[in-house]
Structures are given as structure tokens and as C-alpha cells.
Amino acid sequence: xxxxxxxxxxxxxxxxxxxxxxxxxxxxxxxxxxxxxxxxxxxxxxxxxxxxxxxxxxxxxxxxxxxxxxxxxxxxxxxxxxxxxxxxxxxxxxxxxxxxxxxxxxxxxxxxxxxxxxxxxxxxxxxxxxxxxxxxxxxxxxxxxxxxxxxxxxxxxxxxxxxxxxxxxxxxxxxxxxxxxxxxxxxxxxxxxxxxxxxxxxxxxxxxxxxxxxxxxxxxxxxxxxxxxxxxxx
Amino acid sequence: xxxxxxxxxxxxxxxxxxxxxxxxxxxxxxxxxxxxxxxxxxxxxxxxxxxxxxxxxxxxxxxxxxxxxxxxxxxxxxxxxxxxxxxxxxxxxxxxxxxxxxxxxxxxxxxxxxxxxxxxxxxxxxxxxxxxxxxxxxxxxxxxxxxxxxxxxxxxxxxxxxxxxxxxxxxxxxxxxxxxxxxxxxxxxxxxxxxxxxxxxxxxxxxxxxxxxxxxxxxxxxxxxxxxxxxxxxxxxxxxxxxxxxxxxxxxxxxxxxxxxxxxxxxxxxxxxxxxxxxxxxxxxxxxxxxxxxxxxxxxxxxxxxxxxxxxxxxxxxxxxxxxxxxxxxxxxxxxxxxxxxxxxxxxxxxxxxxxxxxxxxxxxxxxxxxxxxxxxx
Numbered sequence: 042x043x044x045x046x047x048x049x050x051x052x053x054x055x056x057x058x059x060x061x062x063x064x065x066x067x068x069x070x071x072x073x074x075x076x077x078x079x080x081x082x083x084x085x086x087x088x089x090x091x092x093x094x095x096x097x098x099x100x101x102x103x104x105x106x107x108x109x110x111x112x113x114x115x116x117x118x119x120x121x122x123x124x125x126x127x128x129x130x131x132x133x134x135x136x137x138x139x140x141x142x143x144x145x146x147x148x149x150x151x152x153x154x155x156x157x158x159x160x161x162x163x164x165x166x167x168x169x170x171x172x173x174x175x176x177x178x179x180x181x182x183x184x185x186x187x188x189x190x191x192x193x194x195x196x197x198x199x200x201x202x203x204x205x206x207x208x209x210x211x212x213x214x215x216x217x218x219x220x221x222x223x224x225x226x227x228x229x230x231x232x233x234x235x236x237x238x239x240x241x242x243x244x245x246x247x248x249x250x251x252x253x254x255x256x257x258x259x260x261x262x263x264x265x266x267x268x269x270x271x272x273x274x275x
Numbered sequence: 276x277x278x279x280x281x282x283x284x285x286x287x288x289x290x291x292x293x294x295x296x297x298x299x300x301x302x303x304x305x306x307x308x309x310x311x312x313x314x315x316x317x318x319x320x321x322x323x324x325x326x327x328x329x330x331x332x333x334x335x336x337x338x339x340x341x342x343x344x345x346x347x348x349x350x351x352x353x354x355x356x357x358x359x360x361x362x363x364x365x366x367x368x369x370x371x372x373x374x375x376x377x378x379x380x381x382x383x384x385x386x387x388x389x390x391x392x393x394x395x396x397x398x399x400x401x402x403x404x405x406x407x408x409x410x411x412x413x414x415x416x417x418x419x420x421x422x423x424x425x426x427x428x429x430x431x432x433x434x435x436x437x438x439x440x441x442x443x444x445x446x447x448x449x450x451x452x453x454x455x456x457x458x459x460x461x462x463x464x465x466x467x468x469x470x471x472x473x474x475x476x477x478x479x480x481x482x483x484x485x486x487x488x489x490x491x492x493x494x495x496x497x498x499x500x501x502x503x504x505x506x507x508x509x510x511x512x513x514x515x516x517x518x519x520x521x522x523x524x525x526x527x528x529x530x531x532x533x534x535x536x537x538x539x540x541x542x543x544x545x546x547x548x549x550x551x552x553x554x555x556x557x558x559x560x561x562x563x564x565x566x567x568x569x570x571x572x573x574x575x576x577x578x579x580x581x582x583x584x585x586x587x588x589x590x591x592x593x594x595x596x597x598x599x600x601x602x603x604x605x606x607x608x609x610x611x612x613x614x615x616x617x618x619x620x621x622x623x624x625x626x627x628x629x630x631x632x633x634x635x636x637x638x639x640x641x642x643x644x645x646x647x648x649x650x651x652x653x
Contacts, residue, residue, distance in 0.1 A: 090652050099566055100648045120570055127568025138563035138650060142289035143282065154278035155569050163278065199567075211651055 043074040045108075046207055046239035047096055052105035054091055054262075065091040066102070067262040075206070076236040078229075078252065080270065081243045083259035089243040090211060092259070096241070097130045097209050098122045109207070127155055131200030135212040137192050139184040145195050146171060146180040152203040170198045173232060190221040197225075201233055208233065210242040219248055226252050276576060283577040284584060286557065293556075296549045297585045298592065301630060304542020305593025305623050306600075308535050312619035313601055315531045317612030321456040322521055323514040325371060325389070328451040329398030331484035333496060334513045335366075338506045341520040343513070344456065346371055348478035353505060357483050360499040362492025367392030370469040371481040373459065377437035378428050386427065387461045388438075390469025397484055400463060405432050405447025410465060417447040419461040421454035422610055427462075438462075441472045458610050539626050546589070547634040550582055554638035558645055566647035578638050579631075586631035590624060 054066040066088045073079050073096075081089040094100035096107055098114050106113040114125055131152075139148050146167045153163035171177050174194040176187075184192055193213065200208055210229075214222030226242075226249045234240055242253070250256060253270030288294050320327065325343040326334065335357055337347035357366040370390025375383045391398055391410075399407060400419060409415055416438075418430055430436070434445040449463065464472075470479045485507070487493050493509060500507035508516060522528030554561070561574055597615065604611040 091648075094648045094651050097566075099651060100646075123565075123568050123570045125568075126566065130568075132563075132566055132651070134563060134566075134650065136559075138559055140282075140286065140560055142286050147282070147285065151282065151564070152567055154282055155564070155567060155573070157276075158278070160278045160281060 043076045043236065046073045046075045046077070048072045048108040049092075049096060050106050050108070052092065052095055052107070053103045054088075054095060054100065055103060065262050066095070069105075069262075069264055071257060071264060071267070073207075073239045073241060075239050076234065077254045078234055078240045078242065078270070080250065080253040080256045081241065081259060082245065082250070082256055083265075087259040088262040089259055091262075093209050093211070093241055093243055097132070097207065098126045127152060128203065129206050131203065131205035131208045133193070133196045133200045133208070133210045133213055135215055137184075137196040137216075139192060139195055139199075141183055141185045143183070144181050145176065145184055145187065148184055148195055149198045149202055151199060156203065167198070167202055170202045171195075173201075174198045174228075189216050190225060193217060193221075193225050194228075197229065197233065206238055208238060208240045210240065210244075212244055212246075213242060214244065214246045214249060222246060223249055223252075276573070279573055279577055280580050283580050286560075287553070287581045287584065290553060293549055293553045294585065297546050297553070298589045300545025300549060301542050301586055301589025301627065302592040302596065303545070304538050304630065305590050305627060306596045307538025307541070308623045308626055309594055309597035309615065309619055310600060310613070311531050311535045311538065312622060313597065313613040313615045315528065316614040316616055316619060318456065318527065319514075319518045319521060320453050320614050321612050323517045324451070324453045324456065326510050326513050326517070327453055328400065329369065329389075329484065331369075331398060331482075331510060332487060333485035333493065333507050333509055335483035335485060335500055335505055335507050336481075336513075338504070340506070341524065342517040343371070346481040348476050349480045349483070349505065350478045351480065353503070354480060354483050356503050357485060357500065360496055362488050362496045362499075364486045364488045365395070366483050366485045367395050367397045368466050368480045369398065369482045369484050370466050370479060372469070372473055374438055374473050376427065376443070376462070379434070379436065380428060382428075384426055385459050386438075387459050388469055388473060389461060389463045390466040391463060392484075393465045393467050396465075397486075400449035400451050402447050402449045405445075407447065409446035410463070412444070412446055414442045414444040415446040415464060415468070416443050417449050417463040418445050419451050419454070419463065420448050421451060421461070423454055423458055423460040426458075427460045439472055439474060443472075539630075542589075542626075543630050543633060546585070546630050547637065550585070550634040551637050551641075553581075554578065554641055558641060559650055561642045562645045562647050562650035565645065566650055571643050574642050575639050578642060579635050582631040582635040582638070586627045586634075590627045594620065594623065 050070045052066050052069045055062050055064045057063055069092060083089055095102045101115055107115060114122060146164055149170055150163040150167035153166055168180060171180055174197055176191060176194055179187055184195055230252050250270060256268050256270055257264055258266040322342055337349060340347055354368050372388050373385055374388050376386045377383050403420060410417060418427060430445045432445055436443045487496055497507040601613045601615055
């Protein structure tokens with residue numbers, strides 16, 4: 042068994058007050074392992090994004106704990122949690138959230154800049170990562186001049202440039218055609234995933250299920266099933 | 276933080292339309308603030324022209340006098356009493372009045388006549404042409420070559436004119452630090468000739484000019500002057516009294532300061548609105564930065580840096596534009612007055628800091644509130 046990347050225990054999360062209160066996550070526990078590509082699937086509103094937000098130090102749970110490297114991240118101060126996100130987690134947002142006024146290489150270098158790395162060193166490291174995702178020729182262009190697939194790869198480059206242990210992809214194929222989406226995920230599994238890294242993916246796209254190591258099925262804020270990737274649903 | 280500031284700068288200046296709107300708004304505000312306060316400073320300097328040009332240390336006047344252009348003549352015994360006061364090195368009379376001068380062309384032109392003490396010529400201007408001792412010659416006057424010089428038809432040494440049916444003769448051309456407020460040319464002569472040539476009231480001394488033995492004697496001299504029912508002010512105090520008169524008693528100060536405040540509000544509203552819109556449009560990016568690991572304090576520094584950068588660029592352009600206009604105004608516009616000093620630059624700098632601060636404050640509140648979860652949720 043590989044080392045545990047993240048262990049969540051008894052997570053609960055609700056939004057609103059009184060009669061308007063809705064329960065997004067109800068007592069979820071699970072473990073994700075280094076070297077694993079883990080999918081979270083389920084209908085809209087099932088709590089996938091909320092769960093990953095709590096695991097990644099973005100949204101505080103009402104109760105429960107998230108253990109990374111033996112520490113409950115929600116017992117850290119606000120600045121320590123920001124440092125945890127910076128050093129341990131890489132995000133690929135659904136809409137990428139790339140900075141249109143910066144060049145591609147500058148977008149990729151942002152986590153390194155946040156880590157107070159020297160500007161030129163950060164750009165050099167970002168170029169190396171752009172080489173990994175095959176976009177060195179696009180480095181000086183603004184992201185708006187790139188295709189959807191290329192923008193996705195820039196977002197991936199930005200997520201991995203800081204060498205995080207946990208990579209979180211939110212609907213990575215939502216803005217891409219089927220072929221490009223699958224190619225990207227094949228690239229992620231083949232070139233980005235390694236035994237020191239865990240990749241957590243929220244998706245609806247059944248065409249990429251075959252690439253998952255495990256698939257966590259969620260509904261109504263609970264885990265209803267965990268199965269191996271590539272297995273037929275149901 | 277240098278890398279973060281570099282990112283902040285690129286985000287700001289690469290959004291060219293917003294950056295331009297921001298800088299233009301601030302530039303316009305600073306231009307208005309600097310221009311209006313400079314004009315007002317220029318007016319105040321001109322209003323104190325006599326005090327500045329004559330340069331006496333203590334000015335004795337009737338207590339009702341509130342500016343050098345509005346004198347109340349004093350009797351001769353005031354001069355004698357002041358001369359006998361402790362701490363006074365010497366004291367001399369000064370005549371200041373306005374007379375109609377009939378020029379060669381037949382035109383009558385009002386002119387300020389300054390009568391200097393015959394013995395000392397205290398307060399005499401710096402001569403450009405002629406000799407100062409010629410002022411003691413028959414009908415002698417020295418003309419001041421300032422912005423109003425042309426109104427006397429640019430007289431040369433030897434030019435004659437009529438003043439109150441007396442012959443006048445230009446024996447020298449001089450310059451002064453500043454010309455007067457109301458666009459009237461100036462002629463200097465001796466005190467005795469002034470009171471002899473010009474129609475006079477019963478008393479003729481406009482001011483007694485006093486030189487103290489030392490700076491330490493000034494308070495005692497002022498006390499003694501007060502005891503005889505008159506007012507003694509140092510040159511700085513007299514300039515301040517004059518400034519206070521124009522600021523608070525004439526309406527000019529209030530109106531110009533009001534215009535300055537309006538300029539400030541225009542700049543604040545344009546830049547505040549533009550910067551706030553800029554931040555709103557980039558709110559998701561700030562949320563993404565938070566999700567990636569940026570701390571609130573780092574984002575606040577980025578916003579303050581952006582607001583400060585835009586403000587300082589606007590400040591520089593605004594001051595530059597004002598300086599250019601003042602330079603051109605002084606060169607080509609008759610009677611134009613403006614004085615760009617440290618105080619109005621400082622005031623404009625303070626106002627630009629307020630603009631940057633207020634613009635940032637709204638944006639900072641918004642960015643601190645944004646939750647990265649909202650970004651992740653889309």
C-alpha cells in the first residue's frame with residue numbers, strides 16, 4: 042500500500058442558517074494515496090467541489106479533520122493554511138483563471154513568485170515546466186491567444202510548478218472537446234502523476250473514467266460507492 | 276515581495292484602457308489642485324508686493340490696516356516715537372499711494388508711487404539702468420520694469436511725464452522681486468518729493484519701517500508700538516495678515532479652495548471608480564491567487580502598490596502639466612500670476628495619497644472578502 046497523501050475523517054459541512062440550512066457534506070471519511078489518481082463523481086450538488094475545497098484548505102469544515110503529513114490542516118492558522126495551499130496543493134480550476142494581462146510563462150510562475158522566489162529564477166523554472174507540457178513556443182503569448190487545450194495545459198503547468206504533493210483538478214475536461222480532454226488526462230496520468238504525488242479530480246465526464254485509479258461516487262453529500270477506475274458503473 | 280509587485284504592476288499597466296483612465300483622472304485632479312493653489316499663491320505674493328520688495332524687518336501701521344494696498348496715513352509723531360523706542364536701530368517713513376500719470380501720448384495711467392526715506396532710501400529697488408543718487412535730482416523718479424512696465428509706454432532714462440501737474444523725469448529703471456496685484460505700474464521717488472507732488476491727506480506716513488538692533492528686540496518693539504496705539508508687524512507677519520485678509524475676508528480664498536476641493540473630488544471619483552472597477556473585474560483572479568496560496572496581506576500590498584503607482588504617475592504628470600502651463604502663462608499671458616511652491620506640491624501630494632488610500636480601501640475590502648471557494652465553485 043502506498044503512503045497516504047490525505048486522510049479525511051468525519052467531515053461535515055452545511056451552508057445557511059435555520060430553515061435555510063443545507064447540508065453539503067455529511068460525515069465523509071476517506072483516504073487518498075500518493076501515486077493515485079482519484080476521481081470524485083456524482084450529480085451536481087452532490088458535494089464534490091465542497092469536499093475537495095475542505096481537503097485543500099480552502100473551506101473549513103463544520104466538523105471532522107483533514108490530515109496531511111500527520112497534521113490536521115484545520116488546526117493551522119490562516120497564514121499557515123495559505124502556506125499549506127502554496128506548498129502542498131496545486132489547483133487546476135474549471136475556468137483555469139489564467140491572468141490575461143500576463144504572459145503564459147508569467148502565469149505559470151505565479152506560485153513561485155508567491156513563494157518569494159527570485160523573478161528570473163521563477164521564469165526559468167516556469168519555462169522548464171512549460172517544456173514538460175509542450176508549450177515553450179507559447180511562453181511569451183498571453184493565455185487568451187492560446188486554444189482551450191493549451192490553456193488547460195498552462196493551468197496544469199501552473200499547478201505543478203511548485204512541485205505540490207496534492208493536485209486538484211476541477212472539471213478538467215468541461216471546456217474541452219472529448220478528444221482533447223482525454224489527451225490531457227492521459228498526459229496528466231503519464232507525465233504528471235508520480236509516486237510522490239496524488240491527483241484528485243472532480244468530473245462528470247465518463248469518457249475519462251478509465252484513466253482513474255479509483256472513483257469515489259458521491260450523492261447528497263455522502264460517499265455512496267468507491268470503485269476501481271475503468272469498472273463499469275453500477 | 277518584489278515579484279508580487281512586478282505582477283501587480285503588469286496586471287495594472289497591461290490593462291491599458293483602465294490604467295489610462297486612472298492616470299488621466301488623477302492627472303486632471305492634480306493639475307487642477309496645483310494650478311489653482313499656485314494661482315492663489317501668486318495672488319498672495321502680488322498682494323504683499325510692497326512688503327516683499329521693500330524688505331523692512333518691522334512695519335508699523337494703523338491697527339485697521341489689513342493689507343499693504345490699504346494704508347491709513349499716520350502722523351509724523353509716530354515716526355519720532357518709534358525712533359525713541361528701546362531696541363530700535365533706526366526707523367524711516369514710507370509713502371505709498373496711487374496717482375494718475377499723464378504720459379507722452381496724452382493718456383492718463385494710474386501708477387503706484389512709493390516714496391522712500393530721503394536720508395536712507397531704505398527699500399530702494401535694484402537698478403537696471405541709471406544711478407541711485409540721481410533720485411535726488413529735480414523731478415526724479417525710478418520706474419519699475421515689471422509686467423506693468425508697458426502701461427507707462429516703456430519709458431527710457433530721460434523720459435518725462437506729468438504727475439499732478441508736476442513734471443516727472445525717469446532717472447533710472449529698476450527691477451523688483453514681484454509686481455503688484457492690480458496691474459498698476461510702479462514709480463519710486465523720495466518721501467519728500469512724493470508728499471510734495473501728490474495730493475495729500477493731513478497725515479502722510481503710510482508705514483514706518485523699523486530696523487531692530489537685534490532679532491531679540493522685536494517682541495519688545497512690538498509691545499512699545501502697541502502701547503502708542505499702533506500695530507508693529509514683522510515682514511512675515513504682515514505677509515500672513517495680508518494672506519489671511521485675501522483668504523478669509525475677500526471670498527477669493529474660499530472660492531479657490533472650493534475649486535481645489537472640487538478638483539480633488541473629481542479626481543477621487545474618477546480614479547476611485549476606475550480602480551474599483553479594475554479590482555472588481557479581477558476579483559476572480561485575486562480569488563484564484565488566494566486559492567493558490569496568496570495571503571490577504573500580500574494581496575493588500577499588491578492593491579496598495581497598484582493604487583500608489585497609478586497615483587504617483589498621475590501626480591507626476593499633473594505637476595508637470597501645471598508647471599508647463601505656469602511657465603507658458605508667465606511667458607505669454609500678461610499679468611498672469613502663479614507661484615508653484617513646496618506647500619502646494621505638498622498639498623497635492625497629500626491629496627493624491629488620500630485618493631490612493633480611498634481608492635484602495637474600497638478595493639481592499641472587496642478582495643479580503645472574496646472566498647477562494649467561490650472561485651473553485653465557479
